[in-house]
Amino acid sequence: MNPYIIETNNVTRSMGGTVVVRDLNLRVKRGSIYGFLGRNGAGKTTTIKMLVGLIWPDAGTIRVNGVEPSQFTVEDRWKIGYVSERQILNPFMKVEALLRFTSSFYPEWDAAVCERLLQRFGIDRSKRVRALSMGMARQLAFILAMGQKPDLLILDEPAANLDVVARREFLDEILGMLRERETTVLLSSHILSDIERVADEIGIMAQGQLRVSESLDQLKETVKKVRFYNFIKGSNGFALPEAFQFSKTSSEVAATFRVNDENSLQKLAATHGCQYEIIPLNLEDIFVEMVREPKEAA
Template identity: 40%
Template sequence: MSDSFPSAAPPIVELHRITRHFGRKVALDDVSLTIPRGGVFGLIGGNGAGKTTLIKHVLGLFKAQSGTVRVFGLDPIENAVGVLGRIGYLSEERDLPDWMRVSELIRYTQAFYPAWDPRYAEELREAFDLDPLTKVRNLSRGQRARAGLLVALAHRPDLLVLDEPSSGLDPVVRRDILGAIIRTIAEEGRTVLFSSHLLDEVERVADRVAMIHQGRILMSASMDEIHDTHRRVTLRFEGPLPAAPSLVGSLSASGQGAEWTYLCGGESLQLRRAAEALGAKVVDEAALSLDEVFLNRVSR
């Protein structure tokens, strides 16, 4: 990703204290989130965590029961035309009209977007190997995902929203989708909101990440910050111990005897000083994966 992302421009999405109930179920619980302009913003969480509900507020499909939503500085419900005309959207369901041919789908979608780029649409169709004469109903799951991504990208949206775009797809199709995301960002400096429970994919493409669990935001930070402040540290003590001593910033610990491994939140220097205070020597240290960070945050 370019070092210029995210830009210093006003944020593209601002959610302030959003709460949403479905009967007795709390889908979003006092959620505040800012998505900066430029780059890929990953929204991660398990099934039922609130990712799709949050996205539907951004798209103006749900009205906030409390709190405010601003996209491009506008309310997406009161200014639906001004907001949705600048958003490209691909959902997990990939709900496309089955009776249309691929060429008809492209022409049909083009009518809704004055900024549609026919040449770019054709480039995407060829890159995604979509036969213009094939009906949508006859497309494979992977081809259907590619067709949905084509019509989401071809008007060069300021904000591309992908809700579990690679769910259930084979690795080749998932690679194509991620490749299209990267090209869109690298070449045009636009913004992607990428929701997924596949944390390894998010880690590969995201500049920033927000973790959501049971309708609450656990943390929101840049990938660099997450890697810098979440470490796996193995300590060797002078003698065997029956249990892991308490370490500042520790999320979990495992081991035995004189050697214990901690998963920690904190800067490397801070953790080393804490280890020294315990009379321990750091024998190994590495950044945690996004998956490890998320699982430990959720367990806490």
């Protein structure tokens, strides 16, 4: 079996004459929770839409569960769940009717899980969708995706409209359940603390390109912000072309870059006759350092 449930090769897509996604090579391992990050307009939602077969790429190939999304059959869709950023459920249907309607598309509908989650989130089956709060409607969209027992669940901003407590409970509940089932989750969110808590792998998109795709642990281990100071001969000759961010004054240099082992850092400091200190970065810091425009070219 292919270890990757999602595979894209040099995928490019334009919208309204602008290239939104460029040469995207995304790999998502089966059973992982993949945090998909990027600023607004980075191309995340366009990528997700291509993965679920709402739009097609202009160039390149996509395989989701081994199938090109434009060729998805009904059977292929049984195993792909999707909760979109703007998905608004039919407000005029009752929760019960919406569950029944959605379940009619899936032969292995998990009514027990739906019931459990409805109770857990306190959603009344007899209410119409429009009578639910936005957060509850979002939870209901999740429940509908969970009911189909997907192999792959794609969540675009799943925790929008939820307060902090509800968001945490919600993610713990849902993701716990998904881990039990070994469901692969592609999770796009602006709330990086959520991603940091749950994701195994991280992909960061910027300007339509995938800048990073690796395990969260590896990312946190290797991407460092380092301050170089106490230069004996000044910082003039100091350059780091591979740095994500680089700023320099006559007496100090701050740079965010990959440090594969500390020896290389020591060598670098020795070469330039300076001292250094490593500033710890969490995922949010790493993300900001990687996607914002560089302060100064190295």
